[in-house]
Amino acid sequence: MKGKGVEIRIGLGSCGIAGGAEAVRAAIEQEARQAGAGAVVKAVGCNGMCHREPLVEVAGSDGGTVLYGNVTAEAARSIVRRHVRPGAVQARLRWAAERVAGLFGNGGARARLAGYRVDRGSGGAASYLGKQQRIVLENCGEIDPESIDDYLAREGYQALDKCLRQLKPAELIQIITDSGLRGRGGAGFGTGLKWDLARRQPEGDKYVICNGDEGDPGAFMDRLVLESDPHRVVEGLAIAAYAIGAAEGIFYIRAEYPLAVRRIREAVRQAEERGLLGRGIPGSDFPLRLEVREGAGAFVCGEETALIRSLEGERGTPRLRPPYPIQRGYRGRPTLVNNVETLACVPWIVRRGAGPFAALGTEKSKGTKVFALAGKINRGGLVEVPMGITIREVVEDIGGGIKDGRKFKAVQLGGPSGGCIPARLAGTPIDYEALASTGAIMGSGGLVVLDDSDCMVDLARFFLRFTQSESCGKCTFCRIGTKRMLEILERLCAGQGRSGDLENLELLAGHAGRGSLCGLGQTAPNPVLTTLRYFPEEYKAHLLEKRCPAGRCTALIRYQVTAGCTGCTSCAQVCPVKAIAYRPYERHEIDQDLCTRCDMCRQACQEQAIEVVSP
């Protein structure tokens, strides 16, 4: 495919930028400028294939697209030359001359494009994309998130238009209820029901809040949707506001996502400018005003009541429910809080009707769910799968199995509120109830895959340290119970466990879960309880034998050079404490007294001649 009117899309989400997409953009723009007319360069969001960032897609005027992954600046130039027929005569001459000159230049200068090509129809990309069903992500990576025209060209704001012109709020809520959409933030409360409750509240000021305080470590779907398709969320929020009769909507977005904040602000500005929001909407009395607020970095603010407190300028501590925010929320008025992903589903459902959405998924969990697939997996990224698919399918088919050929041990689902599901239960379908029965939760959708080098005790400690430091301190069991649990886990990881520790851990976990007001405290023990339930032998190894089977806990391991050492000195060169003497062509030795177990030598060793032993 080559020709004029080619559109070159560069994935410029946060992760793309982190992968070097800015350099790629600069290269492409320079090349395209040289070409004169003939190419449109467009910065788009991320299409979810984070393992191949930076991504560049070329769309021809005939509608066909070619996708390139892991693009370098050098490759980007070649891509432009491959696909664009330059409009300017000088450019044509110059490129032809450079092609000839390229023959005499260094052979490597002309990057071979075949290696960058991502073929959607076969191989890894096909299995990555094949099982996915894109509703929330349908536009991600294909439109320019900073251009409202792009979104409008993809049936954007038609759902809002349909609502305002054809649907009464009650009818709209009926559609949402029929679709079976449930809150995607974790708990899975029926969205239609929630909206209906909010609508039935007495007239007066009402608020809708989009909860973009995605604090779960390991989850980033909200960020990606906000960055790649902000208008969809704006539209979803507007529809929700219309449904419940709210005149004010607030986006509450983490300050750690500066790009998402910027793009949502821009989207709101554009929508208002076009008269799609606010008082400008012709023929309707729907004066919606949207505001964007930044979260200040507290995990607990993902909880509705804490979020509202935070919006009011106070410490973000949850409060007793009822009254629910639906009844008395922000400024004491009925307030609807919905997650980003939930709102992003709404325009699609309104446009297509409840049927197609309800057709997907299981009996009680409908539609699709976006997961942030990360960890020890070959193809990580954002995947949107229909409910009911099994965890194994996600890990092995979509994710391409475990990195470096290691063994699949478990998945961690739902972040600090969720739990670990061991490989033997990988047949569990993705479904709110089925996941809850394993002790984990659906959560917001972080799915971190673990292999046999990950220590479950260490992981439990990690999450507990997180919840402990994020606990707002209001409830005693959450404040002190998690602290005591963390102390026990720290002891176990240091090889100083005492008898009775495991029993105490379980006891404390039970109390902390029951004695807390909000989701944070109630679910904080989940990582501990699930690992205790599924991997008791690891806890016992730490407690009784003082060893870490996975070789993670630094106090319980030793680094050792095996007979595979060729004396290449790579390890000696990276050792920060000079615990390895520089002796080329001799088998290296690690001075155990100096060694800080920083793992750098093992990572540097290409011979895999450094092993971790846990005596």
Add this chain to the structure above:
Amino acid sequence: MKSRASTLLAAAAGLILLFAVNAAGQAMQYERPVQAAPQEEGIGGSYKTPAVQKPQPRSYWLEVLDVVLMAVAMGISVWVVLRRRSRKWVLALTVACLGYFGFYREGCICPIGSIQNVSVALTDPGYAIPIVVTAVFFLPLLVALFFGRAFCGGVCPLGALQELVLLKPLRVPRRLDRALGLLRYAYLGGAVWLALQPFPVHDFIICRFDPFVGFFRMAGFAHMLYIGAAFLVLGIFVGRPYCRFLCPYGVLLEWVTRLAGRGVSITPDKELDCGLCQESCPYGAIEKMRVVRPKCLYCARCFESCPREGPLARKR
């Protein structure tokens, strides 16, 4: 350590300067007595001009054989370096080629000198260039087009001589290396220009100032012998000074090598990133753990230095 290196480098620079001054001086004074001397017919009688040419002309077929041998040697060089990756074999080839092309054929299968013949032949239709010389000129370039500078590794007797004396290589700072490398271009340009000049100025300086040919022939001007000896002494510490800083044919090979599809590579599939090969290369031809092929002289030291070929790996 550092001061010693700089002393040696100063010595190298001085040597090259000396070489240049000497060459310039010689080029001024030199006159061809043969043209001015009485010719056979002028003398009359039964006078025969004594044979003075060195080396003696050989039969045509023996010369063709030399070309064939050179091609074979380059083939071996390619095979030994790219396939066997063996320094020992390269050394054997080096010694063999030094013996044959150097001492036996007295350094006269020389693509370096043939630059001049070819350039004269290109401009002067009256100049008859033997097909053998043309072949000698183009063969190494042809090989370089596909595999890089296989000729330099082991086959070229000048290179082989320096290769063998290299005992304790010092690293030449990259900037100095590049600056000295520019001398080759000047030398190449000067040689071609002089070769193309009409008579009194006309000269084949590459052959006249070949520093090592005197050793091969065990005869020559004393100053050339001394300069050659100095190059060899310098060559103990600096890898192949003549090849890297003066050889005009190296320039051509370098250009052609840029087009080569294959060549020495630090195998990307199994490299260690330990940098020992980079340390082992006396010619600075490995930068950032990658071979700079135009500078690679096919000595296979990098392969030998790889810990994966080292004593520990072999024991396994």
Add this chain to the structure above:
Amino acid sequence: MNQTLHQRVRWAAWIAAAAVAVCVLLLTISYAAARLQAPRDEKTVAELKRKVREDASFAPRIEAEHKRITAALQQRRKRDDVIAIVLLLAASLFVAAAKWLAACGGRRQLPMDRLVQLKAAPRQGPALTLPAAPGGAEEPHQAFVERIVEQHGRSREAAIPILQAIQAHYRYLPDEALKLVCELTEITPAQIAGSSSFYSQFRRSPRGRHVVRVCHGTACHVAGARLITDELRRRLEIPGGADTDAQRLFTVDEVACVGCCSLAPVIMVDGQTVGKLTPTGACDALDGIRSPSPA
């Protein structure tokens, strides 16, 4: 046995070197002698030639003189050839012996810092280009805080946006500015104390010129974020308990998740994210920033 062999080779090398020196000396002497002799011979011949012109009986003497010169020349050639061959042999012996000794003496032991220096050039990863750190106090506190308050309102609700704006400007929350906020708005000191200590975004103490946020999300944790933090702290010589290095150049923070889990482990330097790091790679990324001199 090995020892004696070693000794012998060493002797051989010395002898060969001596032989080389002697041969070079002999050749030089021979050359010098010939050079000295040549003009004298020429003179003799010229003298004889002059005499022949006067007296033909000198002709055989010229003949004899020519013969003598030729013979001497040939003799010198022969002698020099022998010396040259000896020289070549001795030189090859020396080179061979020296190489053998070098090989026996083990591989060269290189100073390690040289190798490390070689590797120091950052290998891959996007280069970090940073905007100049915001200046700080060009604008007086009073005017700035007034502007901020004007923008966000005077209610208690505006507390967090106001604090965020102050933090964005000063990079921390200076007490003077906070006092002004309390004077200008309904926000109480207690509320400010509460909020600024509750939210992890806020800092009450100044921080380094660059803020390095090491992501400690789940994916980064399993990918080794702890090692990166440790290595950064070690490299920047940040003492335990502190988070900023002595030159106030870098502040190293651990943050929950920056949402780039597929690129784990990730660090964020002043808003720019760098992913797929190793501990060394993280330090290299910082070195790129550090090189402009720390003022």
